[in-house]
Amino acid sequence: MVFKAVISGTGLYTPKESISNEELVESFNAYVENYNRANQAEIEAGEMEALNPSSAPFIEKASGIKSRYVIDKKGVLDPEIMHPLIPERSNDAPSILCEMGVSACQDALKNAGKTVADIDAVIVACSNLQRAYPAISIELQSALGVEGFAFDMNVACSSATFGIQQALNMVETGSARAVLVVNPEICSSHLNFRDRDSHFIFGDVCTAVVIERQETATSAKQFEVVDAKLKTQFSNNIRNNFGFLNRCAPGSEKDADKLFVQQGRKVFKEVSPMVANIIVEQLASCDIAHDSLKRMWLHQANLNMNQLIARRVLGRDASVDEAPVILDEYANTSSAGSIIAFHKYSADFQAGEIGVICSFGAGYSVGSVVVKKCG
Numbered sequence: 001m002v003f004k005a006v007i008s009g010t011g012l013y014t015p016k017e018s019i020s021n022e023e024l025v026e027s028f029n030a031y032v033e034n035y036n037r038a039n040q041a042e043i044e045a046g047e048m049e050a051l052n053p054s055s056a057p058f059i060e061k062a063s064g065i066k067s068r069y070v071i072d073k074k075g076v077l078d079p080e081i082m083h084p085l086i087p088e089r090s091n092d093a094p095s096i097l098c099e100m101g102v103s104a105c106q107d108a109l110k111n112a113g114k115t116v117a118d119i120d121a122v123i124v125a126c127s128n129l130q131r132a133y134p135a136i137s138i139e140l141q142s143a144l145g146v147e148g149f150a151f152d153m154n155v156a157c158s159s160a161t162f163g164i165q166q167a168l169n170m171v172e173t174g175s176a177r178a179v180l181v182v183n184p185e186i187c188s189s190h191l192n193f194r195d196r197d198s199h200f201i202f203g204d205v206c207t208a209v210v211i212e213r214q215e216t217a218t219s220a221k222q223f224e225v226v227d228a229k230l231k232t233q234f235s236n237n238i239r240n241n242f243g244f245l246n247r248c249a250p251g252s253e254k255d256a257d258k259l260f261v262q263q264g265r266k267v268f269k270e271v272s273p274m275v276a277n278i279i280v281e282q283l284a285s286c287d288i289a290h291d292s293l294k295r296m297w298l299h300q301a302n303l304n305m306n307q308l309i310a311r312r313v314l315g316r317d318a319s320v321d322e323a324p325v326i327l328d329e330y331a332n333t334s335s336a337g338s339i340i341a342f343h344k345y346s347a348d349f350q351a352g353e354i355g356v357i358c359s360f361g362a363g364y365s366v367g368s369v370v371v372k373k374c375g
């Protein structure tokens with residue numbers, strides 16, 4: 001059997017607390033002052049390097065980020081702590097990723113006009129999972145009351161689009177009537193807030209997407225999936241070595257490479273043309289002229305990067321209407337970024353209008369999904 005698949009609804013969970021660049025920089029610079037004071041003798045003797053302060057104008061200019069939502073503001077901003085404080089929960093209580101997922105899924109189901117009885121599968125697709133097993137997706141499936149099956153997957157920032165592609169396969173081949181793809185991202189927990197080059201990059205959020213057969217879809221918000229293209233190419237330029245083998249190399253568990261590390265400039269230079277080429281080739285293979293593209297919901301890592309990609313695709317500068325920006329408010333939320341943009345900026349689409357949801361990041365990985373508004 002081959003069924004046509006549509007994206008019939010999206011959902012968003014946004015944490016209550018947010019941190020401005022100014023607040024983040026104040027905390028970082030307090031840490032720098034404390035560090036330089038504590039190591040003054042060694043620094044003056046040339047035995048240690050002094051740390052440099054961060055700057056809010058630099059952050060906004062280099063990335064386009066103005067603020068980010070976080071699960072725990074107090075821990076992140078305390079110069080003595082500089083990470084979120086998220087207490088462990090008993091095994092009988094829902095995990096925090098599951099809780100975020102329930103909220104985003106309820107929103108997505110409402111927007112799709114569906115109930116849990118219509119869903120056959122749950123995919124949790126995100127950059128970092130809080131435990132090895134049981135799968136967060138199976139816990140979420142149970143919390144929602146979904147029959148059928150669930151699994152977790154991770155392709156870093158491209159997890160959502162890669163998850164959508166898996167859901168499309170399931171719906172099109174008939175192994176599931178409808179699938180929830182869920183992206184709980186607590187990026188603040190694997191960000192090194194003591195690293196000046198990257199302390200401002202990430203935020204926390206959860207998104208969810210309902211993919212179902214076109215014949216069952218009733219939502220006014222439904223988009224036909226015209227094409228989905230995935231591409232990966234190995235790179236060490238974005239890396240996090242946290243994992244279950246860390247304890248087997250005693251003493252290295254707290255090294256900086258057990259958190260997010262990147263060569264930001266290299267990523268920018270290598271990934272931007274790769275993404276633009278993939279979108280251009282995909283549109284050509286779908287016989288879609290670039291001037292009939294209404295919008296690109298791009299991965300939200302860096303504003304300058306998105307403007308460059310959009311310019312290469314369109315052959316001219318893109319307006320914010322053509323390439324909407326949410327990273328000013330949310331920062332980089334890994335796999336959720338392009339879905340937040342789609343969630344917030346797709347209601348004005350008329351039947352037949354076309355857009356591209358495109359994510360890119362660690363791996364490298366690129367996932368590009370061409371969608372057309374249904375009538």
Ligand code: CO8
Pocket residue numbers: 053054055058059062063127156157187188190191196197198202238260262263264265267268301302305332334360361362
């Ligand atoms: N304040 C003031 N100055 C600074 C700061 C700061 N905070 N940081 C750096 N500088 C200085 C540097 O020292 C440098 O000074 P100088 O020129 O004197 O040497 C100057 O500013 C320029 O530094 P950079 O070259 O590093 O700055 P860039 O212009 O390249 O901007 C960015 C840095 C914003 C990081 C940029 O390179 C970027 O955004 N690149 C793209 C990165 C990207 O897209 N990454 C995707 C990663 S996300 C992903 O795949 C998901 C991973 C899984 C999720 C992980 C969750 C935690």
